[in-house]
Amino acid sequence: MSSSPHENSGTAQLPSLPWPSGREREGDTLTTLLAGHTAVLVTGEPGSGKSEVLRTVVDRARQSGTTVLFAAADRLDGAFEFGVVRQLFEQLLADAPPGAPHPLLDGPAAAAAEVFHPRPPQSATPAQADGAVLGGLHWLTVHLAARGPLLIAVDDLQWADPASLRWLSYLLRRAGGLPVGVLATVGAGAVEPAQRELPATVLQLFRQRVALGPLGGTAVAAMVEQAHGQAPDEAFVRGCRHATNGNAFLLRALLRATAAAELTPTADAVERLDALAPAEIGQAVRAVLANAGPAAVEVAETAAVLGGTPGTDLVAGVVGQSEAVVEDALHALVESGVLRRVGPAVGFAHPVAARALADLVLPSRRQRIHLGAARLLWTQNAPEDQVAGRLLQTTGPLDEDWVNEALRRSAAEALAAGDPDGAVAALRRALREPLPEGERATLLSMLGQAELASCVPTAVRNLRQSLELSQGAAARTSAARRLAMALFATDSYAEALDVLGRTSAELREAGDEHALRLEIDYIYAGLSELATAAAVRPRLWELDLADAGGGAVERPLAALLSLRAAMRGEDPAEAVEFARRALALGMIPADDESIVYNNAVFALGAAGAARTALNYADAAVAEARARGSVLGYAHAISTRANANCRLGRLAECRADAEAALESLREIGVGPHTSHCVFPVTTLLEARVRQGLLEEAEALLAQAGLTGELNLHWANDYVLLARGWLRLAQGLPERALADFLLCGKRSGTRGMAGPGFYPWRSEAALVLVTMGRHEEARTLAREELELARRWGVPEMIGVALRALGTATAGRPGLELLREAVEVLGESDARLRRAQALVSHGAGLRAAGLVEKAREQLRQAVSLAHQCGASVIAEQAMEELRATGDRPRTRTFHGVDALTPSERRVTALAVAGMTNKQIAQHLFVGLRTVEVHLTNAYGKLGIAGRPELSDALAGPTAP
Incomplete structure (x- = not known):
């Protein structure tokens, strides 16, 4: 403190002590204002740092030599007269013990001594005494200021006692020209004229305001x-x-x-x-609430537990107070800065404060709050998801009849909206309530269905229990079929057959029509395994569409019969007609979701209607996505992948097959299961056609398909595709072995027709490379006979190409010419490109160079359209042999992207977030991030902003 009375002409320079983080601008403003000996009021919400800023100013002032009088007001001290003044001059108290004279308290300041050492009242009136004290305190302040710069600082001025406020008002009115700075802080709402604790007249005397915002x-x-x-x-x-x-x-x-x-x-x-809610925050919020009254505390805690921005009517209903009482409490809470208005609702100004306060509420009370909110919403007919959202916050059991109904409705709505996770949460909560066995069975069945979209092994456990508890034919049929579907996904075919067989026999004894529906799935499952195929085939051959009696079973029966027609290979029109009947409500009908319908689509492809098959599969992908059925989506997109492959759309095929495998992986269906074998093999075929032999071999190894294969019929397709890979790798003996084994296995199943697996033609082509022409011609003739009986141009063309390749001279050329013509009538572009190469090669060998070039150029163009680089390269080699100089393609930019990367980047350009893309494609968020990162690197860009230009505006799949 300066001792010279002549050093009071200005405030000493404050040293550069650091301001609280983020308050540098406000601190510098305060420094400038206080240097002008003015009164400054610092405002801000609780926790904004007002006290910290004020104490920093005090510390800086003291270190500069300024005399500082500091007080921190408190609500509990408000009843003590001149309580704040006592704090301000407490050093004087220490220097002047009772009864001892003090120079500052003598003379004009004698009356001020009454503040510190009150004596019995004299003859003066209270007003006179009060005026004398104020005057004495003012003289004391002036005397202190005469010794040097003076700073008076009061924290939380709103809690100051009335007598101290009178003195402060007295001082501020008479402080002009004195080297006295006054600094005070007030809490949120205290600057309003209606503030009870702090008269507006005092606030108005502070000429400067500094607000501490966020x-x-x-x-x-x-x-x-x-x-x-x-x-x-x-x-x-x-x-x-x-x-x-x-x-x-x-x-x-x-x-x-x-x-x-x-x-x-x-x-x-x-x-x-969002999971962090420090207890100290909750305690601090409670401290603020303590000043707002008991009703405000209950309202604030209720709002915190409800979370978000609940309506004021909901808060009032849960609290159980009148709306007027709640409105008064809300007004106080908004003024204190704890809550904010959001139209007719309220919310916490700080989300972390809401979470912290909610954590301090006892669990039993939290449950009562959520239950009360749910009950109120239920009586108001609010949307099911809102009611369930509250019930999910309870632990139960609640034992109220409406609770289970509300949760069941919410689950059904979530399933219909394609939100299986929401359905699982609601159903699991419902199952914690006391339930009759029949109702529990229904909920377990629904739960199992929903869990098929997230974790198939878990779904199996719940579906088993559902079947045990289910009652009635319809309920047992549904439960058995859902359980069987889940068991198929885990390759538990023996158990699935047992479930279907036992339940079907039980219902057949009762004469119930549901037995046939179960039998359809039983026959289909039985065909998939060699060990049971022979046992179910007689029943398959004798079935007739009339057996369905025109009821709901007609569609799944028609699907099975379309498969039968394709297996026999006699009448493609019959296969197509049955398939159309089966698919009347789509490939994954809501009333009868089953993998049996996939086979109707496969039958269409085998019957030469690949484009129709693609349309059905495409619609099924969209339907499964909208419904949130991950397993249905995986089946649908696997089927679409195969249809694309059949049509020579290899890029689309790869994208679909990869999407199917990613989706299955997300729900716990392992890579070695039969559900994965089909998309793996379709992807394998595409990679072989594209010349990606190392990737194809790696795919086989990852799926465990390089050695001996089990007897599931999905592996018949593996043998065919693996044979193509072995031939491309220069291993004709191994290729031939795979093709012949494919034929043996499919024949045992009764698949005489070539619509699914033209193994004879493929084996014949290998035999030609081995010089075994007669064996090749025998197999090719047999297949051509079967293909002509089947009558599908694609299969006829495939057999003609094989026989033409195995036949020397002009007869062979004529067969190859016919193959090209016949395949021109089909949608099998890739097969036609192969025939064009074979015909062109034969013409070149016969010396018909110009005709050869014409055929080979068509082959190159068609192969490039398909993305079949192997066939394109074969055609170009033949063209070079004719003396032509064809140009090869060079792939850059977008062409370097994998199909999955194309799909993800296209959806990103369409405006979807990473999370939305993951939900759209039924894959994990991490998968999307990896694809995008890889795509950015291949495209040479930094991120999303450049993606649209780099892709040249692709469309979302």
């Missing part, structure tokens, strides 16, 4: 870096700022929690911020 992004980033010792991602900074709304106290508490949890301040950690 901390900005730069300040938050600095605090995060200080807490974690590393620079944070922008997304993490945004997350922290959103959670705390830039409130300094809350931000520090949150960052202590993030540091204790060892979070890395990156975008990946943002979601974990």
Whole structure:
């Protein structure tokens, strides 16, 4: 403190002590204002750092030599007269013990001594005594100011006692020209004229105001870096700022929690911020609420437990108070800065404060709040998901009749909307209630169906229990079929057959029509295994569409019969007609979702209607996606992949097959299961046609398909595709062995027709390379006979090409010419490209160079359209042999992307977020991120903003 009375002409320069983080601008403003000896009021919500800023100003002033009088007002001290004044002059109290004279308390300041050492009242009136005290205190202040610059600082002025406020008002009115600065802080709402604790007349005497608003992004980033010792991602900074709304106290508490949890301040950690609700924040909020009254406390805690922005009517209904009482409490809470109005609703100003306060509410009370909200919403006929959302926050059992109904309705609505996760949550909660066995069986069946979209093994457990508890033919049929579907996905065919067989026999004894529906699935499952195929085939051959009696079973029976027609290979029109009947409601009908319908689509492809098959599969993909059926989506997109392959659309085929495998992986269906074998093999075929032999071999190894294969019929297709790979690898003996084994196995199943597996033609082509022409011609003639009886141009053309290749001279050329013509009548572009190469090669060998070039150029063009680089290269080699110089393609940019990368980037360009893309494609978020990262690298771009231009505007699949 300066001792010279002549050093009071200005405030000494404050040293450059650091301001609280993010408050540098406000601190510098305060420094400038106080240097002018004015009165400054600092405002801001609780936790904004008002006290910290004020104490920094006090510390800086003291270090500069300024005399500082400091007081911190408290609500509990408000009843003590001149309580704040006593704090301001407490050093004088220490220097002047009772009864001892003090120079500052003598003379004009004698009356001020009454504040510190009150004596019995004299003859003066209270008003006169009060005036004398105020005058004495003012003289004392002037005397102190005469010795040097003086700063009077009061924290939380709203809690100051009335007598101290009178003195402060007296001082501010008479402080002009004195080297006295006055600095005070007030809490949220205290600057309003109606504030009871702080008269407006006092507030108006503060000529300057400094408001502490929310901390900005730069300040938050600095605090995060200080807490974690590393620079944070922008997304993490945004997350922290959103959670705390830039409130300094809350931000520090949150960052202590993030540091204790060892979070890395990156975008990946943002979601974990929602789980952090430090107890110290909850206690601080409670301290603020204590000043707002008991009704406000209950309202605030109810709003915190309800979360989000509940309507005021909902809060009032749960609290059980009148709307008027609740409105008064809400007004106080909004004024205090705890809550904010959002139209007819309320929300916490700081999300982390809401979570922290909710955590302090006893669990039993939290349950009562959520149950009360759910009950109120139920009586108001609110949407099912809103009611269920409250019930899911309870632990139960609640034992109220409406609870189970509300949860069941919510689950059904979620399933219909394609939200299986929402359905699973509602059903699991419902199953914690006391239920009759029949109702429990229904809910378990629904739960199993929903879990097929997330975890098939878990679905199996619940579906088993559902079947055990189910009652009635319809319920037992549904439960048995759903369980069998889940068992198929885990390759538990023996158990699936047992479930279907036992339940079907049980219902047949009762004369129930549902027995036939179960038998259809039983026959289909039996055909898939060699061990049971012979046993079910007689029943398959004798079935007739009339057996369905025109009822709902007609469609699945027609699907099975279309498969039978394709297996026999006698009448493609019959196969197509049965397939159309089967698919009247699509490939995955809502009333009868079953894999048996997939086979109707396969039958269409085998019968030469591949484009029709593609249309059905395409519609099924969209339907499964909308319904949220991951297993249905995987089956549908696998089927579409195969149809695309048959049509020579290899890029589309690869994208679909990869999407199917990713989806199956997401729900726990392993890569070695039969459900994965089909998309794996379709992808294998596409890779072989594209010349990606190393990738094809790796795919086989990953799926465990390089050695001896089990007897499931999906592996018949593996043998065919693996034979193509072995031939492309220069291993004709192994290729021939695979083709012949494919024929043996499919023949045992009764698949005489060549529509599915033209193994004879493929084996004949291998035999030609081995010089065994007679054996080749025998197989090719046999297949051509079967193909002509089947009457499908694609299969006839395939057999003609094989026989023409195995036949020397002009007869062979004529067969190859016919193959090209016949295949021109089909949609099998890839097969036609192969025939064109074979015909062109034969013409060149016969010396018909010009005709050869014409055929080979067509082959190159068609092969490139299909994306079949192997066939294109074969055609170009033949062209070079004729003396032609064809140009090869060079692939850059977009052409370097895999099919899956194309799909993901196209959806990103369409505006979907990574999470939306993952949901759309039924894959994990990490999968989407990996595909995008790989695509950015291949396209040579930094990220999304450049993606559209790099892709030249692709369309979303």
